Amino acid sequence: MCWFDQTKWQCGYWKWDSFRGQCNKEHRMGETCGLKLINYTTEIQANCKVCDQITKKKRRVKKMSEDVQRWQYEGNRWATIEKTNDDIAEINGQIEDLMRLHDERTRSV
Known part of the structure; x- marks a missing residue:
């Protein structure tokens, strides 16, 4: 105590x-x-570091998704599209991990 x-x-x-x-x-x-x-x-009265990291990663995923849509319309960057989709999946996994960490901490004490 x-x-x-x-x-x-x-x-x-x-x-x-x-x-x-x-x-x-x-x-x-x-x-x-x-x-x-x-x-x-x-x-x-501000966001914690974990919330800031989640926000940054979500912005990055949004930008990458917009790039993929543009590249698909242009139709000449298939390797880049594939790599970017892999990066998006990896970042989404990191976002899930950060959200799990955040939820565990907010539920305790």
Whole structure:
């Protein structure tokens, strides 16, 4: 039951911040008992880093999809279209991983 500050973003994502106090269960200097309690929560009215990464990757996928549509209309870049579609699939997988990470963190504490 050691005390820590917490930072929380508007999307619900949070992280532990500074150590504030030691409980009476742990007597060794510099050690914590492992049970974290919130001393103070700082709310930030902005997107967290994970949300920013998701937004950037979605913009990139949108741009790549528009490029593929244009190239298909032009009809002369089949290898480029195939590679770009593979890249889109890879980035969509990264987006899913980031969203899973974000959801796990927002559901806890």
